[in-house]
Amino acid sequence: MEYTSLLEKQIIGRLRIDNPWWTEGEIHEYYKAMTPRMYLDIFHPLVTENDIKRAIILMGPRRVGKTVMLYHCIQRLLDNGVPQQNIIYISVETPIYNNIFLEQLFTLSKQTLGQPVDSKEKYYVFFDEIQYLKDWEVNLKSLVDTYKNVKFVASGSAAAELKKKSIESGAGRFTDFSLPPLTFYEYIHLKGYEKLMYPTTLAWKGDSIKYYNTVDIQKLNSLFIDYINYGGYPEVVFSQKIQENPGQFIRHDIIDKVLLRDLPSLYGIKDVQELNAVFTMLAYHSGGQFSYEGLSKESGVRKEVLKKYIQYLEAAFLIKVIHRTDDTAKSYQRETQFKIYLTNPSLRCALFQPITESDEEIGDMVETTVYAQWIPRKSTDISYANWRINKKSQGEVDIVGIDPARQKPSWAVEVKWSDRYAERPGELEALLTYMPKNKLTEAIVTTKTITQTKELEFVTLHFLPVACYAYTVAENTILSKYDEYGL
Numbered sequence: 001m002e003y004t005s006l007l008e009k010q011i012i013g014r015l016r017i018d019n020p021w022w023t024e025g026e027i028h029e030y031y032k033a034m035t036p037r038m039y040l041d042i043f044h045p046l047v048t049e050n051d052i053k054r055a056i057i058l059m060g061p062r063r064v065g066k067t068v069m070l071y072h073c074i075q076r077l078l079d080n081g082v083p084q085q086n087i088i089y090i091s092v093e094t095p096i097y098n099n100i101f102l103e104q105l106f107t108l109s110k111q112t113l114g115q116p117v118d119s120k121e122k123y124y125v126f127f128d129e130i131q132y133l134k135d136w137e138v139n140l141k142s143l144v145d146t147y148k149n150v151k152f153v154a155s156g157s158a159a160a161e162l163k164k165k166s167i168e169s170g171a172g173r174f175t176d177f178s179l180p181p182l183t184f185y186e187y188i189h190l191k192g193y194e195k196l197m198y199p200t201t202l203a204w205k206g207d208s209i210k211y212y213n214t215v216d217i218q219k220l221n222s223l224f225i226d227y228i229n230y231g232g233y234p235e236v237v238f239s240q241k242i243q244e245n246p247g248q249f250i251r252h253d254i255i256d257k258v259l260l261r262d263l264p265s266l267y268g269i270k271d272v273q274e275l276n277a278v279f280t281m282l283a284y285h286s287g288g289q290f291s292y293e294g295l296s297k298e299s300g301v302r303k304e305v306l307k308k309y310i311q312y313l314e315a316a317f318l319i320k321v322i323h324r325t326d327d328t329a330k331s332y333q334r335e336t337q338f339k340i341y342l343t344n345p346s347l348r349c350a351l352f353q354p355i356t357e358s359d360e361e362i363g364d365m366v367e368t369t370v371y372a373q374w375i376p377r378k379s380t381d382i383s384y385a386n387w388r389i390n391k392k393s394q395g396e397v398d399i400v401g402i403d404p405a406r407q408k409p410s411w412a413v414e415v416k417w418s419d420r421y422a423e424r425p426g427e428l429e430a431l432l433t434y435m436p437k438n439k440l441t442e443a444i445v446t447t448k449t450i451t452q453t454k455e456l457e458f459v460t461l462h463f464l465p466v467a468c469y470a471y472t473v474a475e476n477t478i479l480s481k482y483d484e485y486g487l
Contacts, residue, residue: 018090036072039481043069048151050122061343067155071089109125180375186474193219259279274301279309322382327433341375370413422447
């Protein structure tokens with residue numbers, strides 16, 4: 001009895017620390033001082049939606065700002081007049097909460113506030129890092145069903161595993177919300193350089209589509225390289241000290257915790273060094289084409305184990321597998337080759353070293369960066385095309401958008417960090433072969449600095465600086481979330 005009483009006292013003490021608004025009326029100054037992620041404007045309306053009785057599951061990799069977004073959401077609730085004692089925040093990974101059910105934590109919170117457990121008032125309850133509680137989805141579903149007057153919000157870092165459990169156990173009870181690493185659009189705004197960009201239009205398939213150009217391409221390219229090296233995580237963006245040694249911060253806080261703790265505990269992985277070696281190899285070659293056979297030979301890891309590791313690394317939102325089509329946009333029935341991209345290029349910098357614009361690896365990292373702007377978009381099916389032209393050469397188109405209804409390509413992008421092809425478009429042999437075969441009359445080719453449109457014999461090529469293209473794609477990715485959630 002004494003032990004239980006002592007534990008309860010410790011839990012109550014912890015709850016008071018994590019919920020400063022109960023006494024002070026606002027969140028910690030530390031969180032208040034941080035610039036909110038742009039995704040907050042999409043996330044907050046889902047939290048305040050009262051007509052549909054669903055919990056919100058905020059998913060995303062480590063250090064992208066999930067906890068900060070929860071606190072910013074809480075501050076908005078307070079600013080909008082929600083009583084300060086009707087908002088509860090619980091960090092499930094806190095050791096003192098180990099193996100305590102969500103309902104017990106909720107009940108203890110109400111007791112701490114001196115409120116009856118069966119109160120009919122409207123409450124908002126935030127469970128942070130929920131994946132550390134076994135059977136969290138069963139716990140949470142029960143809470144949603146029991147407490148009709150409470151809006152439950154949960155966050156977690158193992159995105160795919162959370163999503164799987166959310167779909168299996170929370171059908172009709174949970175709404176999933178993914179928070180990716182910083183997009184290039186957010187990065188530019190967080191750094192205060194949005195005035196570098198101005199909206200214009202691009203003539204595309206008989207229509208005018210919104211596109212961003214820049215007043216200073218050299219400055220924008222400099223920021224683009226900084227983004228490749230340091231741009232994925234809000235804390236890195238604002239800390240010169242972390243940028244001086246990004247490896248220590250990202251490797252320890254993001255990579256090591258995921259590879260050495262999260263994934264082994266979720267999937268029962270015994271050989272963490274082997275998993276680490278596989279991830280390091282994939283990160284070094286981000287944007288490269290792989291096969292399980294080739295990976296197995298290079299790493300010494302069996303193919304069956306490699307397949308699982310790649311699934312786990314995707315589940316942790318560290319990598320993204322992009323599937324291959326041929327020159328007629330047909331998927332390969334037996335998929336032997338595929339590309340793997342880091343979900344954010346700064347992971348590579350953390351493992352190895354910052355990249356410069358003239359490094360040999362810059363092409364793959366620019367391609368990785370462009371893919372990183374597309375990856376968070378749920379509604380777009382993207383792949384790459386790769387096929388044998390003849391015995392000596394392969395043809396490849398970097399990004400192909402597949403129309404889900406027709407399963408045919410609707411657009412294509414060739415990603416380059418060079419102005420050469422704007423001056424010599426005839427050298428884009430694979431793209432110029434691919435387009436007429438797939439009835440594409442227009443395509444985008446990225447450049448380093450040049451903006452121009454070239455009419456060739458049968459096709460039109462739009463040459464755009466890759467930093468401008470990435471910025472435009474990133475803004476559209478954020479805007480697509482409004483449609484996804486019907487806002």
